Amino acid sequence: MNPELIFPPKEVSIGTTKVLRVIPRMQKRNVGPFVFLDHMGPEIIPVGKKIAVLPHPHIGLSTVTYLFEGKLIHRDSTGVVQAICPNEINWMNSGRGISHSERSDEALEKTGFNLHGLQFWIALPAGKEDMPPDFQHIKERELPLFNLDGCDIRLLAGSLFGKVAKTKIQSPLLLLDIRLKAGKKISIPTNQMELGVYLVSGSLKIESGGELHAPNFILPEITDQLEIEAVEDSIISVFGGENFPEQRFIDWNFVSSSKDKINAAKLAWKNQDLTLFGSVPGETSYIPLVF
Numbered sequence: 001m002n003p004e005l006i007f008p009p010k011e012v013s014i015g016t017t018k019v020l021r022v023i024p025r026m027q028k029r030n031v032g033p034f035v036f037l038d039h040m041g042p043e044i045i046p047v048g049k050k051i052a053v054l055p056h057p058h059i060g061l062s063t064v065t066y067l068f069e070g071k072l073i074h075r076d077s078t079g080v081v082q083a084i085c086p087n088e089i090n091w092m093n094s095g096r097g098i099s100h101s102e103r104s105d106e107a108l109e110k111t112g113f114n115l116h117g118l119q120f121w122i123a124l125p126a127g128k129e130d131m132p133p134d135f136q137h138i139k140e141r142e143l144p145l146f147n148l149d150g151c152d153i154r155l156l157a158g159s160l161f162g163k164v165a166k167t168k169i170q171s172p173l174l175l176l177d178i179r180l181k182a183g184k185k186i187s188i189p190t191n192q193m194e195l196g197v198y199l200v201s202g203s204l205k206i207e208s209g210g211e212l213h214a215p216n217f218i219l220p221e222i223t224d225q226l227e228i229e230a231v232e233d234s235i236i237s238v239f240g241g242e243n244f245p246e247q248r249f250i251d252w253n254f255v256s257s258s259k260d261k262i263n264a265a266k267l268a269w270k271n272q273d274l275t276l277f278g279s280v281p282g283e284t285s286y287i288p289l290v291f
Contacts, residue, residue, distance in 0.1 A: 078098065
């Protein structure tokens with residue numbers, strides 16, 4: 001792999017939990033339509049501790065939560081209540097406006113559990129930023145899985161090797177979960193899209209002959225094929241797609257091609273005018289706008 005850019009994630013605090021922020025960063029604001037990636041864990045959640053991300057709003061994006069370990073409960077203002085489990089896709093399209101919460105599973109709170117996963121934000125095309133919100137949950141068995149020389153590639157969104165994921169996407173993109181064995185090498189067609197490689201665990205060989213150890217982000221040069229070679233058993237997330245012609249603005253939980261839409265959304269949430277976002281059934285509190 002010939003990298004154009006390499007940088008490690010940055011640790012940030014979200015409530016009582018620390019995560020690794022991959023993008024946006026000064027070095028790279030987006031990878032195709034992907035404008036945000038946080039790496040949660042791996043973290044041991046002890047008995048009695050709860051994960052409680054209170055209701056908060058979004059516009060102009062899709063959020064994707066993908067777990068390697070653990071379990072979270074998603075609730076949103078469309079009425080969806082959905083358990084988020086490992087190797088499943090949970091894709092929430094905010095469209096013109098949605099609010100949601102994420103909490104740990106009550107049964108696991110009594111025993112303690114491991115939490116490990118990724119959360120992506122994907123900007124919507126300008127013409128679809130005002131579409132109705134929706135949520136899609138796709139089980140592990142419904143996601144295409146390729147086995148290449150003992151290495152597994154799970155297709156989470158987009159198309160690969162002649163198969164198309166069931167995940168409804170709004171612009172050309174690709175999202176993969178790759179489990180690469182030590183010493184193995186794979187080649188992924190890019191369709192000339194900008195693709196980032198996030199090394200969740202393990203280590204990879206790079207063009208210089210050196211090794212890159214997790215956690216780390218790599219932006220390879222855009223070529224027809226993305227080649228990845230593992231030094232040791234590795235978990236890799238490949239994500240990206242076609243870039244939009246317009247700039248995307250990010251302010252708190254809002255993404256849009258229009259600053260006016262973001263300002264209107266901020267005012268609506270600050271005043272708890274839920275005409276835009278709706279309310280999350282079963283929730284009585286929320287994360288306030290503090291700036």
